Amino acid sequence: MSIRVKILGSSSATPAHRRNHTSQLVNVEGKYYLVDCGEGTQLQLKRYKLRAQRINNIFISHLHGDHYLGLMGLLSTMHLMGRNKPLNLYGPRGLAEIITLQLRYSETIFNYDLKFIEVDASRSQVIHEDELICVHSIPLNHRIPCSGFLFEEKTKNRRIRREMLPDDMSVRNIIRLKKGEDIYAEDGTLLYKNKDMTLPPRQSFRYAYCSDTKYDESIIPIIEGVDMLYHEATFLEEHLDRATSTYHSTAKEAATIAQKANVGKLLLGHFSARYKELEPLEAEAREFFAESYLAIEGEEFILDS
Template structure:
């Protein structure tokens, strides 16, 4: 099992230099989760041959346009393409009103149900859980209510040592072995000891997405030891005053958070349109945290064991 993060958009406020508004697709064992949905997100999905209909959960960090203006178009396209399965939409207060108002005045009724889940952006709390992952909100410090998202894989099953498994062992007992159980007969006699037939489970990974935010050390205990962190790095340190006035971070500040949180890898994104070339952003971050990387559109960043 792995977590694969596909960058669909990496720019802030204005699309520029062939970079688009913020959006990412998180793929966990073929199950798609979308984070933010800036303008042109559905075009990026088509460009990279990603099927929108496989997305069942969309997480919107806040209601600045560069993070959600592509959402209505994507939802409408899902409708026109015949979607009939429910969609979960997670976001701050006001998101449901924005969508339902557009549906009202366009006299549109989707073929599928949209379940709105209002997120309290000031709390660290569980907002989604399924058989593969759990997702928590991460309170951030931005000009309007805003949160990030922490994706954590569920503990994985133990791995079978194939050559030790009898051919006639039942599926039920194989499942027990994967869960770490020993196998007993009806009289309670030990038949198979788990540690003789299985290996420890593969690593479960943790991915933290920190959207628009000022430098904010209060998130460190939440994202600590994440295998990968995406943290906005809108500006270079030379524009630090501009960053703070607009409730954003510099590349150096993003790297400082990564270093203090002891994460495995840092992805830098949400770039200001003032920067055509991005290498200086990466260079600034690597002076503090060597495992800093640019979130390049079309690239996939993989956590795997």
């Protein structure tokens, strides 16, 4: 299993029609990454039985309230539930000040270390890396500094052909085989060739999250060929003027970006409260990009080989 994206919230500006503010949980082989944290996010985590304490990295795209106003509550709950592991918080300039100011006036000291990593919304850069993934920022075109996030799985280990393993193969040598190494005796004699003992690694996937942005083709080189793209689709094309003036996108524009970037699948979200029914947005997108889907509460999108 590779990347699973659980939609916690899909509404823009205000909660409406049982839709919550923007938030997603990205699960990479059991490791949790939270992307945006609108109001009510911690309740959605509980609703879908997702353990907040497994989250060690939170990515905030920008400082409009519908993308971060649930953050302080979530951090406080983690503290009250006894968290002692460090937590990394990635976001734009000002986020650290917002959080530390609330902690100061509530006279609260968390049980755990909170590390702030400021994201420069003007350029694409690697902002996080661990044993599973590398996360790049994506500069977006919004009214205030705003970044998307590209989750890129690292190359996986090679797969062992178990029928070829001798009974006395050590764990150490199995690890070497998975890393692509040949196995040699102490005197330098070749014992096992890697290509005879292993199969190629499973596919690595890429998922791009593009929150609030007006139509902007400058992101295409960064997201080109990703397996799955989330791109905001706040409005229908009939409300293009409104989309443009508020620095948002229409479903048609999101689909056009997906088509030009040659992505595998498009997820639509950040829906305006003016639309009670969302099927027209999905239909509009599918006219231009067939693999378009509504990223609504509770839906889970899986990239697996």
